[in-house]
Amino acid sequence: MLQAHGVSYAWSQNSPMYALIDGNNFYVSCERVFDPKLEGRPVVVLSNNDGCVVARSQEVKALGVKMGVPWFQLRDLAKQHGIVAKSSNYSLYGDMSARMMAVLGRYSPEQEVYSIDECFLGMDGVPGGERAECGRRIRAQARQWLGLPVCVGFGATRTLAKLANFVAKKRPAFGGVCDLAALPPAELDALLDGIDVGEVWGVGYRGTPRLKALGLDNVKALRDADPKWLRREFSVVLERTVAELNGTPCIELEEEAPNKQQIMSSRAFGAYVYDLAGLEEAVATYVGRAAEKLRRQGSRAGAVQVYVRTNPFKEDHPQYQRGLTVPLPEPADDTRLLARAALACLRRLYKPGYAYQKAGVMLLDLSDAGHAQGALFATDRGNPALMRVMDRINACWGRGTLRLAAEGVHQGWRMRRGMMSPCYTTRWAELPVVR
DNA sequence: TCTGGGGTCCTAGGACCC
DNA sequence: TCTGGGGTCCTAGGACCC
Numbered sequence: 001m002l003q004a005h006g007v008s009y010a011w012s013q014n015s016p017m018y019a020l021i022d023g024n025n026f027y028v029s030c031e032r033v034f035d036p037k038l039e040g041r042p043v044v045v046l047s048n049n050d051g052c053v054v055a056r057s058q059e060v061k062a063l064g065v066k067m068g069v070p071w072f073q074l075r076d077l078a079k080q081h082g083i084v085a086k087s088s089n090y091s092l093y094g095d096m097s098a099r100m101m102a103v104l105g106r107y108s109p110e111q112e113v114y115s116i117d118e119c120f121l122g123m124d125g126v127p128g129g130e131r132a133e134c135g136r137r138i139r140a141q142a143r144q145w146l147g148l149p150v151c152v153g154f155g156a157t158r159t160l161a162k163l164a165n166f167v168a169k170k171r172p173a174f175g176g177v178c179d180l181a182a183l184p185p186a187e188l189d190a191l192l193d194g195i196d197v198g199e200v201w202g203v204g205y206r207g208t209p210r211l212k213a214l215g216l217d218n219v220k221a222l223r224d225a226d227p228k229w230l231r232r233e234f235s236v237v238l239e240r241t242v243a244e245l246n247g248t249p250c251i252e253l254e255e256e257a258p259n260k261q262q263i264m265s266s267r268a269f270g271a272y273v274y275d276l277a278g279l280e281e282a283v284a285t286y287v288g289r290a291a292e293k294l295r296r297q298g299s300r301a302g303a304v305q306v307y308v309r310t311n312p313f314k315e316d317h318p319q320y321q322r323g324l325t326v327p328l329p330e331p332a333d334d335t336r337l338l339a340r341a342a343l344a345c346l347r348r349l350y351k352p353g354y355a356y357q358k359a360g361v362m363l364l365d366l367s368d369a370g371h372a373q374g375a376l377f378a379t380d381r382g383n384p385a386l387m388r389v390m391d392r393i394n395a396c397w398g399r400g401t402l403r404l405a406a407e408g409v410h411q412g413w414r415m416r417r418g419m420m421s422p423c424y425t426t427r428w429a430e431l432p433v434v435r
Numbered sequence: 436t437c438t439g440g441g442g443t444c445c446t447a448g449g450a451c452c453c
Numbered sequence: 454t455c456t457g458g459g460g461t462c463c464t465a466g467g468a469c470c471c
Contacts, residue, residue, distance in 0.1 A: 047439035054439070054471095072437040088439090115471045204469050237445070237469080264441055313438055360440090416437095 016249055017126065017154060017181065020161040021104050021138060022118035024149045024169065027055035030096045031086050033147040034424045034432055042083045046071050049268050049415045050087055087417035095425045096146065103145055107138055112253045118165075120158060122253055128182060135168075135177035154179040158251050159244035162201040163219065167191065192220035202241040207234065219245070259297045259366070265290040266360025269413040272311075273356045279308060280343055281408030286361040287342045288403055291335040294363055295391060300331035302365030304338055306345040311357035320354045331367050334382025335390070338363070339404055 023029055027045040032038045042059035046052065052070045053060075063081060065074065071085060078085065097116045105111045110122030126134055135152035142150045153164025160180050168178035180188060197217055198208035214233070216222045223245040231239040240250040265286040273279055283306060294301055307323030324345045332338055342361055390402045400407070422430035 049437085049439075051438050068438085070438040075437095117471080202469070206468060235445070235468090260442075262442075266440065268439070311438085358439095415439095 015124075016156055017123040017131070018156070018158050018161040018253070019108070019121040019123045019131075019135070019138075020114075020118060020153045020155075020158070020165040021121065021142075021150050022165060023100060023142075024151060025055055025057050026097075026117035026148075027086075027088065027093055028057045029148050030093050031089075031421055033096070034092075035421065038084060042081055043086065044071075044074075044083060045086045045088050046419070047088060048417075049270055050085070050418055051268070054088060085419050087420040089420050089423065091423045091426045092421065096148070100142060100146055100148060100150075103142060104138065104150075107134065110253055110255060112255055113257070120161065120253055123154060128179075131179045131182065132177055135179070136175075139176050150176075152177045154181055156181055156247045157244040157249045158253070159201050159241055160247065163195070163199070163245075166195070166199055189220055192223060193218050195219040197222050200241060200245070202237060207238070210234070259299060259368075260293070261366060263290050263293050263299075263301075263363040263366070264360060265293075266307075266358065266362075267415060268358040269356070270416040271412060273359075273413045274352075274354070276347070276350050276352075278413055279346060279350060279356060279359055280406060281411060282359050282413050283342050283346050283361060284339050284404050284406035284408075285411070286359065287339045288335055288400075288407060290361050290363050291333065291338050291387075292391060292394070292399075294366070295333050295369075295387060298369050299366040300333045300369050301328065301338065301363035302331045302367060303327045303363075304341045304345065305362040305364055306342050306349060306359070307362075308346070308349055308356050308359045310354050314355075318354055320351060322349050324349050325364065327365070329379040330381070331365075332382055333369060334384070334387055335404060337380060337382050339406060343406070 028038075028043045031043065031045065038057075040059070041057070042063060043057040044053045044060055044065070045055040047054045050071055052068050053065060053074070054067070056065055056067070060083060063077065063083075065077070065083075074083065077083065093116060100117075101111070101113050101119055104119055104121065108121035108123060108125075112120040114120055123131065123134075131154050135154065138152050139150055142148050151165055151168040153161050153166070153168050155161035155164045164178040164180040167180070168174050168176050171178070180191075183191065195218055196208075197203060197211050197219055198205070200219055200222060203211065203222075211217070211222065216225055222242060225242060227239045227242050230242055243250050267282075267286065269282065273282065287304075303325055305323055305325040307321070309321035310317060310319050312319065312321075326341050326345050328337070328341055346359075393402045394400065422432075424430060424432050
């Protein structure tokens with residue numbers, strides 16, 4: 001919409017329209033592309049340290065396995081049904097994601113990559129009569145070019161496009177493509193009446209029971225509820241969601257991912273760490289990761305936070321958890337300066353006698369590297385040239401090729417990934433071989 | 436034996452100011 | 454009896470997302 005002299009000019013004859021495309025069981029589908037034996041079998045992908053289930057194939061969902069279940073609790077069921085487990089391979093999924101986004105991006109000049117497995121496309125220019133066919137072409141092309149199954153949903157707002165995608169995925173009659181904007185009102189009402197309110201984007205597991213207690217148990221009921229009342233009872237966030245369900249866009253497409261406001265790197269250990277030396281190695285390593293992300297987006301950090309904790313699931317073990325934030329004398333992006341601050345933090349936090357299970361580093365108070373406010377008195381400003389060289393070497397030869405000595409060599413706390421597939425698309429040595 | 440990682444936004448409440 | 458009123462800024466925590 002163009003605003004001039006208080007008059008609005010519509011530059012497009014078409015009302016706003018969005019598509020949401022996402023990969024079905026994305027991580028599992030990526031594994032299947034390179035290992036067709038997994039096709040038709042129950043497959044799960046596990047979180048770091050092979051901890052819990054983060055992706056499930058259709059066959060696993062049918063067995064009633066929920067998202068986030070610890071893998072060790074599934075051992076019996078897995079044996080019984082021959083469930084195949086894979087450690088998560090983010091190099092593979094990240095690369096497949098980039099390829100998928102490139103293919104999907106061909107269908108619109110406006111694309112917002114929303115997560116590793118889904119993106120929104122601006123669809124204003126596509127006439128209503130052609131949308132469903134467009135969705136079918138997208139599906140066919142993702143399948144043929146990438147080997148990935150995707151579903152496509154169309155709606156007048158992002159919330160409606162998400163909902164349409166849900167319908168495309170769950171209702172076989174739609175054949176993987178759903179255009180909510182094309183449904184006659186009576187059919188739309190009937191459809192929304194049959195969808196649980198908890199499926200709406202932005203209604204979480206806390207909100208769902210509260211809404212149901214008030215009689216709003218399906219999407220139609222929520223759409224037709226009084227927005228002002230909802231705002232009072234719940235929040236402005238839910239009020240916006242309801243406006244979106246009614247076709248009023250409240251959330252714009254964000255094509256350029258804005259810079260992060262905080263950067264975190266944290267990980268549970270592969271084995272408990274008891275001594276300060278082990279924690280120091282881990283924290284130095286996490287700082288290295290976070291600082292790399294920081295420099296990639298051209299920011300500097302004004303403060304560093306470090307936290308450590310024991311295993312909260314071991315209730316009979318002594319528990320300890322603490323975090324500490326320290327401001328830096330002036331914003332920095334040099335790994336060595338950040339590590340110095342983080343390690344000083346850690347030494348204040350550390351208490352002997354505990355089995356530490358996780359540590360994390362957060363970079364806060366980020367500012368643009370080009371507009372840094374200098375400190376009044378001279379401080380160590382680090383060495384930008386050295387950081388550039390380090391980042392380039394690591395980009396070329398792999399993460400950690402050049403790193404701080406403080407990160408250690410042995411790294412006994414490194415995470416476990418016992419069932420990882422090869423990095424088929426990102427490492428020459430691991431290319432798939434065709435016989 | 437064994438339970439992920441990385442973000443954003445909003446709100447309430449406290450500290451502090453005049 | 455009765456102890457102001459209004460504003461800003463910061464932080465912690467909750468809720469949500471994938």
